[in-house]
Amino acid sequence: MLESLITSKTRIRLLLKFFLNPAHGAYLRELAQEFEESTNSVRVELNRMAESGLIESKEEGRTKVYRANQAHPLFPEISRIVAKTVGFDRLIEQVIQRLGNVKFAFVTGDYARGIDSGLIDLVLVGAIDETYLASLTKKVEGLIEKKIRTLALTLEEFRKLEGKFREEPHFVVWDGDSHAASKIS
Known part of the structure; x- marks a missing residue:
């Protein structure tokens, strides 16, 4: 695009x-x-x-x-265009909102480093139906023409690993629970 x-x-x-x-x-x-x-x-x-x-x-x-420059007046619009180019807008809409009880989700790996490698590493935290997640992920991959690697964690599992996530580049794409998402920022 x-x-x-x-x-x-x-x-x-x-x-x-x-x-x-x-x-x-x-x-x-x-x-x-x-x-x-x-x-x-x-x-x-x-x-x-x-x-x-x-x-x-x-x-x-x-x-x-x-x-x-996050203070630039066009920053929000350019960020949205870039997200649409990568397919994050459809990823969020199609996968995360339909899973129900997602506390927060964030991207790690190449995309978090700003590298368009074609593989999106998505971490979802909450009570997630992994079978449904797998079927939705396949559908969204076809829409955005990128491979998605997901990791579903309960809040307890995330708390054990949050130090590792904090050390790595990441950015939050869904914040259903702002208190929890701020932990990795």
């Missing part, structure tokens, strides 16, 4: 990287290596996005770290 609006593949990758998980930052060489592109081509796009105010940079030692 974004490819029809934006012709620069590097710019699309940067939008996905920074707007899938806006709290996650990255530096130039890391991005060039991840995208398998020259630092110059990545720098040009970073500069354009920084000039427009879509991303911001901060010096951390001798390294400049870039991240999404």
Whole structure:
């Protein structure tokens, strides 16, 4: 979808990287290596996005770290477009809301790092019917054309593992119980 609006593949990758998980930052060489592109081509796009105010940079030692500018007036809309491109909007609508008692759900793995790998790691916490989850997941995979790997945990199971989740990049996609979801933030 974004490819029809934006012709620069590097710019699309940067939008996905920074707007899938806006709290996650990255530096130039890391991005060039991840995208398998020259630092110059990545720098040009970073500069354009920084000039427009879509991303911001901060010096951390001798390294400049870039991240999404969450104060930009278009931030919410761009985040929604990126989420729709990845398919999170349909994932949330089709899977999570139909499962009933989901306390919260969050994405980990590549997408939480801002990498569009085609595999979405989704953790659901609550009283979840895993058989129904498996059938819904298959349906949604066909809709969004991405593979979904789910992990269903009870609240007690999550509490035992929450330290590990807190250490890894993640972002909440469903917050049915704001108190519980804030534990991993």
